[in-house]
Amino acid sequence: MQRDPRIGHDEGDLTLTALRTEVAHTHPSRLPIRAFPTRGVHSVIAGIGTYAPERVLTNADLEKIVDTSDGWITERTGMKERHIAQAGTASWELGVHAGERALADAGVAPEEVDLVMVASSAPDAPFPSMACRVQEQLGLTNAWAFDLLAACTGLLYELQIADVMIAAGRARTVLVIGAEVLSRLLDWTDRSTCVLLGDAAGALVVRAAEHGGGFRSWSLGADGREWDLLRFGERAQTGAYAAGDPNPHFIMRGPETFKFAVECFTRSGQAALDAAGVTVDQLDLFVPHQANRRIIEAAARRAGIPEQKVFINIERYGNTSTATVPLALYDAREQGRLKPGMKVLMSTFASGLTWASTVMEWE
């Protein structure tokens, strides 16, 4: 580990030997899956906004960058194209565009927002928070603001916080954002990762239900024993900043992540359905985190959810981490597949490890 040479370290200093350095690889079926029904005032998604940078990178474009093919990417992931931000673009800038559109969609004025959260796998800096930049840009003068790090699960973690804040009467209107410039985390010579991610942002306005809809249950979890499955930087034991890693990039154990993801969707999704008292037959739409078409299809098959109830738009955006669920909800609504009264299951899994599922009656 590199140390700052200006700082002396004595015997009592925290060293890596004091930390557990081995990784305890767990079997996915031992993931601690829990779920609970919601109580109190129900909240709903009252507005959706999305934004993707103009530049589109197709599989054919990737063939010119690394040793890959449209056939391999399509067959193994379902992805056809993804959007890539211009160099120097901040994640929070994408979040501002999506947030503005979500507020307009909900018919909410900026000063009505009580809390804004931004989740990201590609935060711009330790501080100020991306949420504060969004708060300032959108004129959310009455909102408090903070960022949330839980990789791709960040968006559902945020939604759960919004749901609790509204149920407890501490907020009336919450703006939830997932904003990602993931392209800058990638090693563009590594074909096993650079084809997978894209840049985009999604935003959701959460408010109290008015017509009987709302979140019905949550299944939330984390398992830090598998911290090295998806990580940023080779020297990730202490984190890229602490390790002084000059050029960290996204690293993944793909096949193991695949197994974890299927297990997570299946078990956490089923737990959320059980807690909501909703059967698979009663479910109208499954909106999963879009990381790989094959993961989604395998999980849906295992859970007994028929193809026509599963929403996939991964071909257009690739994996946009915290933005995938809002992008999918938006497209599902545009295509007439998301209507009031429908019972919707949303599920995510991510680095950490983290995961979340929720059942909601759309309003």
Ligand code: ACO
């Ligand atoms: N083009 C062509 N060949 C490739 C590519 C590529 N882009 N990438 C890998 N390969 C090759 C490998 O080198 C390997 O070749 P070999 O057999 O000669 O060694 C072969 O394809 C198979 O590689 P696997 O990694 O076993 O391929 P797999 O079928 O598992 O698919 C994938 C890889 C798509 C990454 C899959 O494992 C997966 O989707 N995993 C989960 C991904 C995921 O959910 N990630 C979440 C990240 S979210 C976040 O943290 C922001």
